[in-house]
Amino acid sequence: MIGSYPEAVEWLYNRVNFERLGVGQYGRNDFKLERMQKLLNAIGNPQEKIPVVHIAGTKGKGTTAAIVDSILREAGYHVGLFTSPHMFRIEERFLVNGQPISEERFVALVCQMAAYVDKTQETYPELTPTFFEITTAMAWLYFLEENVDLAVLEVGLGGRLDSTNLCRPLVTAISSISLDHTRLLGDTVASITREKAGIIKAGIPVVTSSTNPFVCEDLKAIASQKGCPFQQLGQDFQVEIVKPWHEQGRFQTVRYAQTDSVEVKTIDVQFSRPGQIYACNIGLALACIDQLNHSGYTITDTQKQRGILNVYLPLRFEILQEAPPVIVDAAHNPAALEALMETLPQYFPERPVTLILAISRDKDYAGMCQTLRRVSSLIVTQYLGNIRSLPAAELAEVIEQEVNLSVLLSESPAEALKIALRVTPSHGIIVASGSLFLAAEVRQLVKPECVIPRVPA
Template identity: 30%
Template sequence: MNFTNTQDVISYLYSLPKFHEKADLSYIKRTLAALHNPQDKVKTVHVTGTNGKGSTCYYLSNLLQKAGQKTGLFVSPYVFEFNERIQLNGQNISDDRLIDLANQIEKVLSKIRQTEPDFALATFEYEVAMAFLYFAQEKCDFAVIEVGIGGEHDKTNVITPEVSIITTVGLDHEQIIGPTLEDIAREKSGIIKKNRPVVLGNIPEEVLQIILAKANDENAPVKLWNKNFRMETEQNKDMIYRDGNSTLSFTARPRVEGIDISVAVRAFKLFNLKLTDLQIERAINETVIPGRYQILATKPLIILDGAHNIQAMKNLLTFAHEQQQKRHGTIRILIMMMKDKDLTEVFALFKPTDRVMLTTIDYPRAAKEADFPPEVRGKYEYHSDWQKTYTQMRQASQANDILLVTGSFYLVGNILQMEEKNEDRKQH
């Protein structure tokens, strides 16, 4: 097979199986060995966590770039285009390089298939192989790698990182890495490596010991949020980071974003790279993370956030309700979710005063009306046309109101693209 355009590469990737029957790393390791183990040619940072891992990766990647490091970034999901998943110095991978990498991988896979005709990678494994190959060929100084799901059995867990990061542990993907919080903590602690430091974010007390025991077994030094470093957040004031050696100030954001920033800063400081306190503050304040607490407008306040599990939704709603108390307006929520998520639990988080609309997008896993629990359908209106519904909700919002778009990065991405087109039309 020889790819000639990006769409063919992406269509092919999504035609591959999602998972293997075995949850081991044998397929990805075999493929990377055939590619001369590109993952070992670059210094890496490995990031897992139920929430906050994407934000932490973006903040850390920006800090490394500002310190003059050629920095790779592998994150998911994408908001605008597939190429976002693999970045170099803040730029998405080009279509040409994507095609070239896929062809290089196809070449080694066809060799493997000469002796093992049924050998095939799952979608995410293929993406991981492309990312590591790209970062090695571009001679990155560092690559920041976000796991797909979990940790120990995740297909990115083929590296010995300079630093491991676990942002949070909560319930998500229970059917794959659960079912309990303890199971999820054990799985995520699998990215901790021998003699390599680990930075821990806001880990629930009941599972902290599991992670600390793993760090102890691996002789991995631990930096723990609220013990070795912390972020003090006061409403509408700057956030203050402290770690014993320095005090830094960042523009006000939701508390959870503050924790992600503090984790990224603490991990960055382990590298002893030359960046002044002022440069660190500037790098963080300049970082834009697509689809995460992204503010589109302030009158009304329009917030896009791809929160798609209990913990993320709880954090987002806490922030929105805090804002509501200050603005004395109405909260409107446009939500679309995947049908394999904890739909009942998520909808239990809304207040009776929140005006919620259900919608969907054209995507196989997207929940349609019948996929929502009966009590949710009985409570909230469902409109299949997300574009029309968003436009109506935006028009109905007064200057002091809040409009949230949430539940999935796919919906957030669609809204961002729609807003961008509207902006272009205004300018021409």
Template identity: 30%
Template sequence: MSQNFSTFNSLSYTEAVDLCLSLADFERATHSPNHSDFHLDRMIFLAGLLGDPQNSVPSVHIAGTKGKGSTSAMVASIIDASGKNVGLATSPHLHSLRERIKFCMRSIPKDAFAKLVSDLWPFVKQTSVEGKHGGVTWFEFMVMAAFYYYATKQANIQVIETGLGGRLDATNILSPEVSVITSISLDHTKILGDTIELIAKEKSGIIKRDTPVVVAPQPYGDQAYSVIAEVASQHSANVLDVGSAYELSAEPNDIYTQNVVVSGNIDEYAFKLPLLGAHQAENAATAIAVSETLNLLGFELSTSDIKDGLEAVHWPGRLQVLQDDGPIIMVDGAHNTHSALSVVKTIKEMKRSELLKINRVILVFGVLSGHDSLGVLGQFESLASLIVPVTSRHPRSSPSDFLEEQAQKLGIGLVQHSESLLSVREGIELALSVAGIDDLVLATGSISVAAEVIEWKENIVPELYPNIPTGIEGKT
């Protein structure tokens, strides 16, 4: 390594971040390994050195294309409402990598993260030298750090979201109490496969023998469900199909919340959910199904715990309202065609019910390379009057001039500007300069775009990683 660090026992937080980010980072890299290069051998070896911390705490393991993060946050919030100590491991993060490791719904403190890096680093080095499977990646490190932290904190239960896929995801060394598969759609097709069936098979790789499986409502129906059910049958795992077993109704209450009623197997739950859209209501029903399953396994979660947890859930960057008048500003991390369609449907429904009284929608749009930018943008064609393409800090962010070409193909009007590339800050400020008081400015296309608009609006100072190239050097 080219950097000089303090002794591992006295790392500052900044040094700890730099040290762990010196590992290979395929999440932010401009290229990814072939799927055939993914395996669990390195994680199994590292876990063995640490005494298999992943199995020290009962787990809920959640995979899916869309909704896995939201569902993870909902399940964790329900457990937290019951007074239990819950770990929540998710990705990606918005402003700080500490968000990926939450305990009792709070991000790991800086000093605790620095200690984690200090404690784990000798084992990371040992794995790289003795494990015969290459060096530990950054994502693998962060997953193992979460497992180790929750074990040392003696968490009552941990909710673990997969990163990519399921079968070969670094999280898949768990022996969970419940496996959960959320909505499956087309995404990461070069890695996971180009059909719903192939992607469903990869996601189903988290299913374990004799372990209950909760399956969220599937937009592609039996194309996904039949594959999941077959894998579950092979593992003697009982399947709870939320779409057929639970009744759900939802209607928007205002531009911040919706009223949801779910009839479960144990009780009926009526609550005000602070996340918008029919897709989030389905995620809530899935979280209830997970909670009822945990109840049957001996984890006590009352009806009031479930309601309180869902009403208290905090999961920013998902149809989040940052300004509710003159003009309205909303952000969403939609990055594939299905999630973009969900956003469009939700906004149109709110317009129809007159909860959202707007004239034009001005789109601030940026995507990461490897995603179907034309397909995602095409979903917004019927909604957006104008578009401001932007390039975020993320190293894989597509150039805004490329997105301008995509918008022109679709016939969406461009807001004119003189810059060759627009940062997210420049883009949101440009959009607001042409927006009327009755317009909606919607920033979307990737979670990194949503995060940067939140930072701009709420004066959040993000973590910057100077040793990793950014999408636009020197711009925020």
């Protein structure tokens, strides 16, 4: 019997949870939409009653989802946002108008799920839903109870077999695609593209920010087979940084151009994160909004600009403190870490970088280590809140083999941060990256008051 918030959290985390299982403890055969479909059938198929913006991809899908959500709220729509994983508390996964679900509503939804799961375990133990399937169903129920106008869903893993894939989207978005989760999704970009493209549904518009010609060719072919309008960055819409981010102003101006019509339409927006990758995320989000406008929604340019200016993005190139600057970034695959390594010297020129690094053991940590450069001091550690963390000593060995860098070892993010503050010169910067879990733990150390981030009113 679940009667309290701690009991609800404990019950949920006792479900099969692929986010916390180590390498080799699960495989492709563990992902089946049949379990999710039966769960949704049992609770009345709420996913069929809410229109959706559905977003997949390797890098940038979470940022894109946050931007779309912010623009829609600025336009006056009542919006649900479902993302994963969370930083500190599970309620962060279920947002309505930028605010996480209350503990009371969370407990009530878990109790509702538990009643179904207990019944299923007795009759069909092989179809007992997983942690992520249950949380996805909870999001649908919560959004339906809150009578949202539409929901923004970030795919958890892959796309084709992800539990979010039983939605009814108005637009399907796919961000940049690169190698990640190769044991489950395939060890080539082509195989991963096919998995991500599994969210494409007949007749539903598809937009992508990928600029890889082979990826776009595959996505376009799949969209064509399913009768879907298709738009891609660089062809149908463009982005250009017209005013770069700098340390003093900390905003970049991005020009978005919709070029799929006779008349080229442009809009300039300001964004608080630097670099081309964020410009591409903005482009993808605005392409989604354009499709919604074609579907009967009304979002003005001013609302787009205000939504992008005010978007809340913890753990994405987030500057937590000054003197020296402490930055956390959730880069957790080679492409994302490569982008971060390119961004730092561009926007913090002539400033030595102290990098605090921790990586999950199920990631391509050798590939991630090969991206490390322009780092003055490297502190290798391990995050503590999830068993997926690669032990610091093992990660240090890989770094020395792959890139021949000397490292400082630390057993915890707290110790790593103390070392970083000690070894970083006054004109240097400290960056914590390699995993969302590390970024979250460092954020909590620097800003302990921010347990559940809330969007400013």
